[in-house]
Amino acid sequence: MATPVRTRDGGSALGRSASRRSRGESPFRYASTGAGIFLLVIMAAIGVFLVVEAVPALQANKGSFFTDLIWEPNGSQIFGIGALAFGTVVSATLALIMAVPVAVGVALFISHYAPRRMAGVLGYVIDLLAAVPSVVYGLWGVIFLVPFMQGPSEFLNEYLGFIPLFGGDLVAGRSMLTASIVLAVMILPIVAAISREVFLQVPRMHEEAALALGATRWEVIKVAVLPFGRPGVISASMLGLGRAMGETIAVALIFPATFGISFEILTPQGNSIAANIANGFGEATPIGRGALIASGLVLFIITLLVNTGARMIVARRKEFSGAAS
Amino acid sequence: MGQQIQVSGLDAYYGKHKAIADISMTIEPQSITAFIGPSGCGKSTFLRTLNRMHEVIPGARVEGKVLLDGEDLYAPDVEPVAVRRMIGMVFQRPNPFPTMSIYENVAAGLRLNGKHSKSNLDGIVETSLKSSNLWNEVKDRLNKPGAGLSGGQQQRLCIARAIAVKPEVLLMDEPCSALDPISTLAIEDLMAELKNQFTIIIVTHNMQQAARVSDRTAFFNLSGQGQPGHVVEMDDTSRIFTNPSQKATEDYITGRFG
Amino acid sequence: MxxxxxxxxxxxxxxxxxxxxxxxxxxxxxxxxxxxxxxxxxxxxARFDLEFLTHSMRNIGATDAGGGAYHAIVGTLEQVLLASVISVPIGLLTAIYLVEYGQGTRLSRAISFFVDVMTGIPSVVSGLFILAFWILVLGFSFSGFAGALALSILMMPTVVRSAEEMLLLVPNDLREASYALGVPKWRTITKVVLPTSFSGIATGVMLAIARVAGETAPLLLTVFFTDSINTDPFSGPQMGLPLFVFDQATRPTDTAIDRAWAGALTLILIVMLLNLAARLIGWWRSPAKGR
CATH class of the missing domain: 1.20.5 (Single alpha-helices involved in coiled-coils or other helix-helix interfaces)
Structure with a gap:
């Protein structure tokens, strides 16, 4: 039997010269730390440069940025974020209200109702749909949905017009409602995909415990699946809300680009910060660009608040579910 | 072959928690030393201080001296990486690298540490696999993934991987606890062969195993919950199992606690 | 009874x-x-034909039929490639820092937090940032590269998060086995940890690429429009496929709308191919299969 050959070189058994071997250590470590720090620098730079470019325009503003409903930075140099922020929040919220219940239903369908083999395929299809570029939804919205919505909108206006939301004298396909529907269709796959993943993670024993007590399928879902999945669904919804608020191209094609605040979602009005940037960028003067950048900063802050809120909800829920299990 | 290890006044910490206290012992070359004792008494922690694997865990640190053939492993100019090349380790669960073939697994320690000629590697891989009694079982499928072997074969592959870098000392942290009795026997036979070339230290929960394979045995214990572990006594295995000098050792051996 | x-x-x-x-x-x-x-x-x-794939919109009048998206396809491929070249190394290294080096340190917590923040940046804001920084402050012109910069800002956090997740899946046993062989940490990472998580990371990167390939808003603000072929991403306006769809969709003629649909189809095909490639990598090199 062969004995391993000793290659020891006398006194330096521990290879003080071994520092040679780990020569690559520090460069690699510095490179990865540096990459992390670089990300922090980018984040800081995003904040700094948006502010730097926005300030001159804000100083030139003859109106009030936070309260004015007009956006004329190129002409009268009066511009305010009010109407745009309103449209952003309302359209995204409407989209969320429409999308989340359906998305949860879809997620439950895939995780608990569909036959197993079909579920795998459907999950994959939902993932693919989440990857469809937003401009495609926008194209579909403007070519198909806008004319299509004329009829249903008139119907809603005529029979449910007593509800302020569906009121108004003039009804059009290009409306807040249509934009919200497109947004809802866009965020639905995202919310559904995350919710499905969370529902599939429900510990098998929780479900079996409920089944063993004689629970029906709905009762299993109510007792075991939904409580476990709630933080995941909430964070998925908030993520969807953030996406909807930041969505640009699809709504830029659909919004009538008016400036005003109205809850009559069937009437031809509505706009959002992102859509306004896309539509107004082409012919913006330097002041106009600054104003658009300032509005982008506001959008950034709103989405930041939404995302932070989502994370806090999830963190708090986690503590509870952790204590319970 | 194999070198002596001398430990004096060794403490190990996880953050603020002191896991083992004031351990001193001498481990003889070309012998098998077994560490036994109840769970959580610091056997594995101590084992991991011997090749500086303890400090891999964030917040973990060591005080005291470990001398390998008279050289302090914790001297400031000694690199942990160099220590681990001298003192190999086999883990509780077999852990072959999943992306590598059987051949690549055995060659991993050498390849990852520098260049080696193909023929040189071939020789070392063959020798190591023969030394670990695995050669006949795998020589026809050296290019198949290591993860495809049985648990016992995987563990012997891990032993081959450890001895391929030609260490002086081989640390084994409960190497058979995840294996069936037949695979366990194969590993025990292997240890008896390997002790001619290496200093072997094994942590085990199985007292029969300690009695079967080891020359010397150290009994570890805790004074109480949250207290650091310490060595109660260390002696020839035959003495520990027939006539221990400490009451605690006798109680443990005879199954009165632990 | x-x-x-x-x-x-x-x-x-x-x-x-x-x-x-x-x-x-x-x-x-x-x-x-x-x-x-x-x-x-x-x-x-209707318009997904050879002419569409091989011709640009140069000299195509407002109401003319014909023309194509070649210039936009070339632009998109270059922009996405550049964005990947920028963001994949940075994202991967950051994930390595977070998982292998920075565990528990204040810096890693800060980075982790801001990666989360970055994930939520609306795509139009990343475009505005590059517009403000690269074009307005530094004075560079609109170019494919500026678009790639904006896309890479969107890509980086996605790459970090998916790579981080995959690195965390690598069992600690393997790292310890490698350390116990006397292998230095950086070689353990490059030779053991990264190969083990390769397929997962590659899948994540492909999905990130697929996501940014369809982004329109950042391009709108950074590469501008052109109807001509510009193969040099470093100078002058370049087209991108999502931008092409947007541009054609806002034109009032039926021929433009047809081109928009064909562009959308091309874009979806590219994105789906990238997704498919991601799944194939995941399935083909899954470590569970041993190879």
């Missing part, structure tokens, strides 16, 4: 009702999603 009790009608009704609602919501979701895909395929095929 005991009989097995039947469940109460009330419970049975609720169970059935929920089942109905779940099936209904699935149907509601499928209709618009399938409608979108179907319309894109049906309307896109």
């Amino acid at each position: 005991t009989t097995i009790q039947r469940i109460s009608p009330n419970r049975r009704f609720k169970d059935r009702l929920v089942q109905f609602l779940v099936y209904l919501s699935f149907a509601i979701a499928v209709v618009p999603l399938v409608a979108v895909l179907w319309m894109v395929i049906k309307n896109g095929l």
Whole structure:
């Protein structure tokens, strides 16, 4: 039997010269730390440069940025974020209200109702749909949905017009409602995909415990699946809300680009910060660009608040579910 | 072959928690030393201080001296990486690298540490696999993934991987606890062969195993919950199992606690 | 004699009702999603021809038929490639720092937090940032590269998060086995940890690429529009495929709308191919299969 050959070189058994071997250590470590720090620098730079470019325009503003409903930075140099922020929040919220219940239903369908083999395929299809570029939804919205919505909108206006939301004298396909529907269709796959993943993670024993007590399928879902999945669904919804608020191209094609605040979602009005940037960028003067950048900063802050809120909800829920299990 | 290890006044910490206290012992070359004792008494922690694997865990640190053939492993100019090349380790669960073939697994320690000629590697891989009694079982499928072997074969592959870098000392942290009795026997036979070339230290929960394979045995214990572990006594295995000098050792051996 | 009790009608009704609602919501979701895909395929095929794939929009009049998206396809491929070249190394190294080096340090917590923040940046804001920084402050012109910068800002956090997740999946046993062989940490990472998580990271990167390939808003603000072929991403306006669709969709003629649909079809095909490639990598090199 062969004995391993000793290659020891006398006194330096521990290879003080071994520092040679780990020569690559520090460069690699510095490179990865540096990459992390670089990300922090980018984040800081995003904040700094948006502010730097926005300030001159804000100083030139003859109106009030936070309260004015007009956006004329190129002409009268009066511009305010009010109407745009309103449209952003309302359209995204409407989209969320429409999308989340359906998305949860879809997620439950895939995780608990569909036959197993079909579920795998459907999950994959939902993932693919989440990857469809937003401009495609926008194209579909403007070519198909806008004319299509004329009829249903008139119907809603005529029979449910007593509800302020569906009121108004003039009804059009290009409306807040249509934009919200497109947004809802866009965020639905995202919310559904995350919710499905969370529902599939429900510990098998929780479900079996409920089944063993004689629970029906709905009762299993109510007792075991939904409580476990709630933080995941909430964070998925908030993520969807953030996406909807930041969505640009699809709504830029659909919004009538008016400036005003109205809850009559069937009437031809509505706009959002992102859509306004896309539509107004082409012919913006330097002041106009600054104003658009300032509005982008506001959008950034709103989405930041939404995302932070989502994370806090999830963190708090986690503590509870952790204590319970 | 194999070198002596001398430990004096060794403490190990996880953050603020002191896991083992004031351990001193001498481990003889070309012998098998077994560490036994109840769970959580610091056997594995101590084992991991011997090749500086303890400090891999964030917040973990060591005080005291470990001398390998008279050289302090914790001297400031000694690199942990160099220590681990001298003192190999086999883990509780077999852990072959999943992306590598059987051949690549055995060659991993050498390849990852520098260049080696193909023929040189071939020789070392063959020798190591023969030394670990695995050669006949795998020589026809050296290019198949290591993860495809049985648990016992995987563990012997891990032993081959450890001895391929030609260490002086081989640390084994409960190497058979995840294996069936037949695979366990194969590993025990292997240890008896390997002790001619290496200093072997094994942590085990199985007292029969300690009695079967080891020359010397150290009994570890805790004074109480949250207290650091310490060595109660260390002696020839035959003495520990027939006539221990400490009451605690006798109680443990005879199954009165632990 | 005991009989097995039947469940109460009330419970049975609720169970059935929920089942109905779940099936209904699935149907509601499928209709618009399938409608979108179907319309894109049906309307896109009308102009999805060789001319479309090999010609630009140069010298195509406002109401002319013909023309194509070649300039936009070339632009998109270059922009996405550049964005990947920028963001994959940075994202991967950051993930390595977070998992292998920075565990628990204040810096890693800060980075982790801001990666989360960055994930939520609206795509139009990343475009505005590059516009403000690269074009307005540094004075560079609109270019494909500026677009790639904006896309890479969107890509980086996605790459970090997916790579981080995959690195965390690598069992610690393997790292310890490597350390115990006397292998330095950086070689352990490059030779053991990264190969083990390769397929997962590659899948994540492909999905990130697929996501940014369809982004329009950042391009709008950074590469501007052009109807001509510009193969040099470092100088002058370049087109991108999503931008092409947007541009054609805002033109009032039917021929432009047809081109928009064909562009949308091309874009979806590219994105789907990238997704498919991601799945294939994941399936083909899954470590569970040993190879």
